[in-house]
Amino acid sequence: MxxxxxxxxxxxxxxxxxxxxxxxxxxxxxxxxxxxxxxxxxxxxxxxxxxxxxxxxxxxxxxxxxxxxxxxxxxxxxxxxxxxxxxxxxxxxxxxxxxxxxxxxxxxxxxxxxxxxxxxxxxxxxxxxxxxxxxxxxxxxxxxxxxxxxxxxxxxxxxxxxxxxxxxxxxxxxxxxxxxxxxxxxxxxxxxxxxxxxxxxxxxxxxxxxAFFIFQTQKNHGDELICQAQTYIEENLSEKISFEELASKLAISRRNFDRRFIKATGNTPVEYLQRVKVEVAKRTLEKGRKSIFEVMNEVGYSDDKAFREVFKKITGLSPLDYRVKYNKKAVLV
Missing domain, CATH: 3.40.50.880 (Class I glutamine amidotransferase (GATase) domain)
Structure with missing residues (x-):
């Protein structure tokens, strides 16, 4: 036409x-x-x-x-x-x-x-x-x-x-x-x-x-309590984190904790945790020869389906496809 x-x-x-x-x-x-x-x-x-x-x-x-x-x-x-x-x-x-x-x-x-x-x-x-x-x-x-x-x-x-x-x-x-x-x-x-x-x-x-996104932990927001929460998350990636317990440790209600966390970082606590985990996984896949299973465990996932779903949601690629794309020394597992 x-x-x-x-x-x-x-x-x-x-x-x-x-x-x-x-x-x-x-x-x-x-x-x-x-x-x-x-x-x-x-x-x-x-x-x-x-x-x-x-x-x-x-x-x-x-x-x-x-x-x-x-x-x-x-x-x-x-x-x-x-x-x-x-x-x-x-x-x-x-x-x-x-x-x-x-x-x-x-x-x-x-x-x-x-x-x-x-x-x-x-x-x-x-x-x-x-x-x-x-x-x-x-x-x-x-x-x-x-x-x-x-x-x-x-x-x-x-x-x-x-x-x-x-x-x-x-x-x-x-x-x-x-x-x-x-x-x-x-x-x-x-x-x-x-x-x-x-x-x-x-x-x-x-x-x-x-796939090109590099997650940067936003800590220049001025909320010291949320900075403490972010540090705790980053230092305990392999552990199962309860945000109810974390909020209690920081002497704040869960509702206010979530509200302040979103305001400071632009992410919910769960989203932030997922993004930090995936960022660490990405770097490991880029640089090392570890299997997908090893990387998954290192960032605190026990369910490989859940790990793959979260990884693909954030990067647009499966963990295996990501490794093949960015790690020349990658081997199939």
Missing amino acids: SKDFTMKQVTIVVPKGIATNLSSITGSFEILTSANEYWQKIGNKPMIEVRIAGFMTELKLDAGFFSIYPVNIKEIKKTDLLIIPSLSSDHDNVIKENAALITWIMEQYKSGAEIASICTGAFLLAAAGILEGKTCSTHWNAATDFRRLFPNVHLQIDKLITVEEGIYTNGGAYSFLNLILFLVEKYFDRDTAIFCSKIFQIDIERSSQS
């Missing part, structure tokens, strides 16, 4: 500051322009026009080795698709530096533009107020900072891509390639997306970043 022709305007924005990630700008530009060239090669009119725009005339990145010369964003009155690249750390400062860009992003969304944020580009999207009450993804390593700044956004770091009301977000680092393929399929068609996946050698069916 042929598509009705309408030239779409795509704008890749360039935030101020050295925190901007160059690869997510150039990668997005290259894949989208390649898709457009292929689309024309098979007999169609150009589908999109891609521009890189910002509030500055030049931005030097990566110790000055690279420079970007964006077009003046003030000259762009309307765009159909707006892409926000990935940012590095120091998110508070990046948001302050880009107040004008955040306002422009909000205005474009109100005017009907769709918006895609790459990795930590979600911070600018959320700062524009567009994600309030909505679901989004970002890099798992930035999750704590994101939740601190935007508590009313439903962050789902296991998701590689989220879609909601003309808003598209994705997980971390080079997973943005999958987001761009998703956009190619949406704006062109499936065949063009498959062509790009083959040319750029991107796994088009990847849907989760769970």
Whole structure:
């Protein structure tokens, strides 16, 4: 079925500051322009026009080795698709530096533009107020900072891509390639997306970043009692932990213990215990030659079915598949 022709305007924005990630700008530009060239090669009119725009005339990145010369964003009155690249750390400062860009992003969304944020580009999207009450993804390593700044956004770091009301977000680092393929399929068609996946050698069916997640024990929350509980959990992984007894030891009711634990860590005590266990299991599977059974016992599981289910729920892979993927010396058991 042929598509009705309408030239779409795509704008890749360039935030101020050295925190901007160059690869997510150039990668997005290259894949989208390649898709457009292929689309024309098979007999169609150009589908999109891609521009890189910002509030500055030049931005030097990566110790000055690279420079970007964006077009003046003030000259762009309307765009159909707006892409926000990935940012590095120091998110508070990046948001302050880009107040004008955040306002422009909000205005474009109100005017009907769709918006895609790459990795930590979600911070600018959320700062524009567009994600309030909505679901989004970002890099798992930035999750704590994101939740601190935007508590009313439903962050789902296991998701590689989220879609909601003309808003598209994705997980971390080079997973943005999958987001761009998703956009190619949406704006062109499936065949063009498959062509790009083959040319750029991107796994088009990847849907989760769970296997890449490194669980970090959140202890900078300021609740000393919960810090004690976290330490107890981490030091007694092989034991059967009763949270009723732990709460009693800490002289707090179970209900208040759960409430404070969730507020401090973003996880229930049970979820936290599971994530710590799985993180230790992952590291053992990556580095050692122990059997799945040995690893399971070391982190306090006696039921191999329960261990496999929890492991797969958190990582997206079975323990065996995880070991095969990340341990070159792995042997089948």
